[in-house]
Amino acid sequence: MKVLKFGGSSVAQPDRIRGIVEILKDYYAAGDHFTVVFSAFGGVTDNLIEMSELAARGDDRYGQLFQEFADRHQLAIGELLTNEKLQQETAHQMRRSHEVLKNLLYGIFLVREASPRTMDYVLSFGERSSSYIISQVLQQAGVPAEFLDARRIIKTDKTFGNAKVAFEKTYAKIKEHYREHPKVQVVTGFIASAKGGLTTTLGRGGSDYTASLLAAGLKAQAIEIWTDVSGVLTADPRRVEKAFTIPKMTYAEAMEMSHFGAKVIYPPTLMPALQNRIPLYIKNTFQPDFPGTKVSEESDPDGEAVRGISSINNVALCTVSGTGMFGVPGIAGRIFGSLAAANINVILITQGSSEHAISFAVQPSDAERAREAVEAAFAFEIARGVVNAVKVERDLSVVAIIGENMRYQPGIAGRLFRALGKNGINAVAIAQGSSELNVSVVISREDETKALNALHETFFLSDYKTLHLFIVGVGLIGGTLLKQIDQQNDYLRERRGMELKVVGLANSKKMIFAPSGIDLSRWKESLVQSSIPIDLAVFVGRMRDLNLSNSIFVDNTADSKIASFYETILDESISISTPNKIATSSGYLQYQRLKNIADKRGVQFRYETNVGAGLPVISTLRDLIDSGDRITKIEGVLSGSLSYIFNTLDGILPFSDIVREAREKGFTEPDPRIDLSGKDVARKILILARETGVPLNAEDVHVNGFLPEEAMAAASVEDFFNVIEDQAAYFNELYESASREGKVLRMIATLDSDQATVGVQAVGPDNPFYTLSGSDNMIVFTTDRYRVRPLVVRGPGAGAEVTAAGVFAEIIQIGSSLS
Structure with a gap:
């Protein structure tokens, strides 16, 4: 026997229900014995809650929502059932059932109250409607199906909204019913009944629990939870784009994942399965051939250390601290006893070895009551000043890495904190059990998505x-x-x-x-x-x-x-x-x-x-310094634009034309004076000086300019070009003066000890800068190790391609x- 459960998203539309029918027909044709549990149609439970709340407030708009609810089910009947007899029978049954709901809502409207007991009865109409309709559709498809209202077999106490199951009585009822009903039972999820036949519910997600209870009572071969995702994923796919399916998990790992926010598995579901060693499969209704996730007692010692990453989106952290806690027995008992008395659930606990403080996380809605409960328990110590008032921090999240194999691999926590630290995520509190099944970290809520992605890359995509x-x-x-x-x-x-x-x-x-x-x-x-x-x-x-x-x-x-x-x-x-x-x-x-x-x-x-630009200048300088070398001198042609201009200057082509050409090629700034003035080169030698540890400022770099003052003072870039055209003879003389000595002009920056200078120099063939061409830069490092033959870095020093590449x-x- 297999127990299959289909969630609300799987039965949200008639076409999806047709897909489920095809899946179940295949199971039946293969000779499998199975029973199937259904949730309400997608969104129906929320609609029932909304219409009840409206009715309780005396808002007659509840009637419109009820009519939409009734119409939706009648439309589904019309679309899914082509057999006239079955269609009429089903439509009649739904009208009778929904008339009861209508009257119930009207009663809520009159008394202006929807008690938990009444709400459980209201909510039961969702599963009862969907399961009955689908049982009829299965009959039409040739599967001998029979509707089963779970209230007949699942018995609970009267804790309405989240009833506690009477297991022995429930299992006995299940065995008895299935022994007498050989057809495929189509069971309502989520609902049960208490003494006297009162309708109860098993909590949100309770349809999974229904399936697990059935499996335990029937000693089933397997439980299959069919949903809209392909199994349990390594992280929430809405937050981690690259999350993927976990093929196998243990019950303990699945329990941890569900506790920390994985919505695929409803936590109570796992206990009956675990106690009876029934494997549980999470499968995708829309990809029925995908294997999904198997949850069982089988562990894989050779598998990944971390199985999944999960989180609780919003928590508050309460901290009890004080000198009066050190070495005093019973402190923890008093704290958590007071919380238990206030009916407050604790999500996470952490305590330092100094015993000076204990922190615990709770739901934000419980934070104030938690503070009051603990402070009341320690009122005497707080009054004496040996225990501090409870500190409450809000807008926090808990992120946890989970996996049974973490205990076998050292360094897991180190990788976690390194990944968080690299992304600037601060850990407010840390908790790890001795079983090493999970490591939990409390962080700022705004960092939750970033943390999930960073950890997912670290543990599942370490090579990506x-x-x-x-x-x-x-x-x-x-x-x-x-x-x-x-x-x-x-x-x-x-x-x-x-x-x-x-x-x-x-x-x-x-x-x-x-x-x-x-x-x-x-x-x-x-x-x-x-x-x-x-x-x-x-x-x-x-x-x-x-x-x-x-x-x-x-x-x-x-x-x-x-x-x-x-x-x-x-x-x-x-x-x-x-x-x-x-x-x-x-x-x-x-x-x-x-x-x-x-x-x-x-x-x-x-x-x-x-x-x-793209040359490895700064990185080379850092490598020299980091390896223990001492820089004694740096010389460089550090401007690709000026290198191009002086390398092109030949005494024939006007200086102004060369500058225009350099500007058009993108070598210079839009205003070439930034380059020609030497200011840009000064910035570069200043940066290199600072990288060597010399604390210079801009005014400490001496720049020997070569442009006429009139050119520098020009009102616009075009005026500047007009000036240098008029000054053609001046620039020609600069060239000729150097040429007569067999030299060329270069704008050279120099750092000698702590002195930085920039200026145009005429250099001869014995100078390394003499052979420069195009827009090449050249930087010459003279160091203790490179004293006789300095280290030279040379290559293109300007241009979009090389700069972008850098x-x-x-x-x-x-x-x-x-x-």
Whole structure:
């Protein structure tokens, strides 16, 4: 014998019921002996509650809801039953039954009260209606079915709303009924009866419990819970997109998962199954061939240490503390005795070895009563000051990792806390039983989804992670970066186990957000169609509120306003990658503060592209320092735009034309004076100086400018070009002066000890900068180890492709550091 149960979502529509009938026909044709339990049609129980509450308030709109309820069932009869006799018989029976309900609701309306006893009777009409109709449909389909009102066989006490089962009496009734009724019994879930025939209910989710009780009474071969998901998943799929089905679980693991919020299994269901060693299968009505999850006593010692991750969405944490608790026997007994007396359920308990404090989690609605109960129990100690008033913290969640095999694998808790820490999630309280079946962590409620995703990646997708990118700036660099990500994502997913999702995007006018990822093949259209105007504070706020795991902010601009938000972003445990030099070349104290916040929050602040675009300049410098080398001197051509301009300068093509060309190629800033003035190079040598540990500020870098003052003072960019056209002879003389000595011009930045300078120099063939071409940068490191032959880093130092590639590489490095 098998006991099958189908939930409300499985019987929500006539077409779904037809699908169930096909499943049951296959079971019958295969010769299986089975009985089947049904919930009310999807949404009906909530409708019955609503119409009862309206009636109790004297609101006659309950009548409209009742009529919708009655019509829904009559329509189902019309759609499902084509046999005229069965259709008429079923419709007549439903009208009689629903007339009783109508009168009952009218009685509630008159007395303005719906007691728990009355509500149980009202709610019974949902399961009684659905099960009777489906029993008739099965008969029509050739399955010899018979309707069974569970009130005849399941007996309980009179705790209305959540009745306690009289097991021996119930099992005896079940055996007796099934011995006398060989047809397929179609049983009402959820409902039972107490002494005197009073209708009771088994609590929400009680249809599963009905199936388990039937299985225990019949010593069934298996219980099958058919629902709308493919078994028990590793996490809530509404919050963790990559959750997947757990093939096998033990009863203990399933019990823990159900306690911590997994809605697939109703907790009391497991006890009759466990006591009688009946395996329980969770299957998907809409994918009947999928094996689903098997729950049994069989454990798999070679299986995953963590079977699932679950959570309780909203709890309050109460803490009792004080010096008067240390070494005093009976403290815990008094605390939990007072809670039991107040009928308050405790979700989680944690106590430090110092015995100075005990914390326990309860439902938020019970928090105030819990505080009052405990403070009343310790009134004497509180008055003496040896026990503190109970501290209550709200807006918290409990996240738990669950698995019987955790006890066999060291380091599980370490991986849990490392994953939370990497994502800036603080553990308010921790609880782990000696059985090591679960490790529970109390966290801020707003971090719950992020924690679930971070832990799921750690324990189930350790070779796979999703990075959530928030990108500001979609010009040459930003647009190229988006193109590179789009082209490379498949490779990263397959070869590196890493997926990059751009979830936030902004240009100078608009911004868009898509937590599931923006389609990078049409990001331009999405921005154009967006109705959200750009507001950096709103963008950062939205990024914070989404609170996604592995979040990275990418700033592809040179905007000081955006850089001003870096501190806030890092403080929210979001990593940053940027070619924007504003923050790293601002005041030294602010630079140091950003680095410290990143370290404190355990996130990355990356700015490799601040110097040398895609060249490994800063990373090479850090490697030298970290390995114990001492930097004695840094020299560099650090501007790709100036390198291009001076490499192209030949005494024939006017200087102004070369600058225009560099600007058109995207090598210079929109205002080339930022490059030509040497200020941009000064920022870069300043950053390198700081990386070596020299605490310089911008005013400490001496810049020897070569532009005429009139050019620097020009009112506009176009006026600037007019000036340098007029000054053609000046620039020609600069070139000729160097050329006569067999030298070339280079804008060179130098850090010598703690002195930083920038200026145009004429260098000859014996100088490493002499051979530069195109927009190449070159950085020369002279160190204790590289004293005779300095270490040289050389390559393209400007251009959207190489800069975007540098940012892209940093994003991947940040992702790798999150493992």
